Amino acid sequence: DAGVIQSPRHEVTEMGQEVTLRCKPISGHNSLFWYRQTMMRGLELLIYFNNNVPIDDSGMPEDRFSAKMPNASFSTLKIQPSEPRDSAVYFCASSRGDRGGNQPQHFGDGTRLSIL
């Protein structure tokens, strides 16, 4: 079975540029999560969707970050304009269940983002 698919795997861009990260969850999973991981702060939840609806975006750092889930098989995380402090690994994860339920999450390979 295909797992969570993220693209791109790596992104290097200059500050001020727009960055778009993409995620395809596992088919049949109705919850989708975006995380950011850095050495200093560990794994941080940015936002999660249930049945394509954003449920909790309290982890989104600021207005420069936005996320969408136009359908059950696709989500984007956009940063505009990007800043060097946004450099991190961004993970997408999906799970079954109501509002995430008690089913475990399955993670994509992540996008390693470097903002110069």
Added chain:
Amino acid sequence: RKEVEQDPGPFNVPEGATVAFNCTYSNSASQSFFWYRQDCRKEPKLLMSVYSSGNEDGRFTAQLNRASQYISLLIRDSKLSDSATYLCVVYNYGQNFVFGPGTRLSVLP
């Protein structure tokens, strides 16, 4: 106080050793518990769910103590390939999954 806490380690143990990790959580209403492992520069991967009665999967044993609000992971006969960071994860219904900071394990030859 952080919602989920773990000893950061690192734990350096020889091959064949038994090692145990503990994790504490602050929300007494937490419902579901998991252990994930994360290899360097890789994504977190589910190791095992933690059930109220405790559960075992090969060399791995997970325990839950709701009264004391802690979860443990025991690894027996550790292998070099067990070297990784182990993440404790707690799920609170209506809220979300909360990840601990992780405990780093190095199994030495």
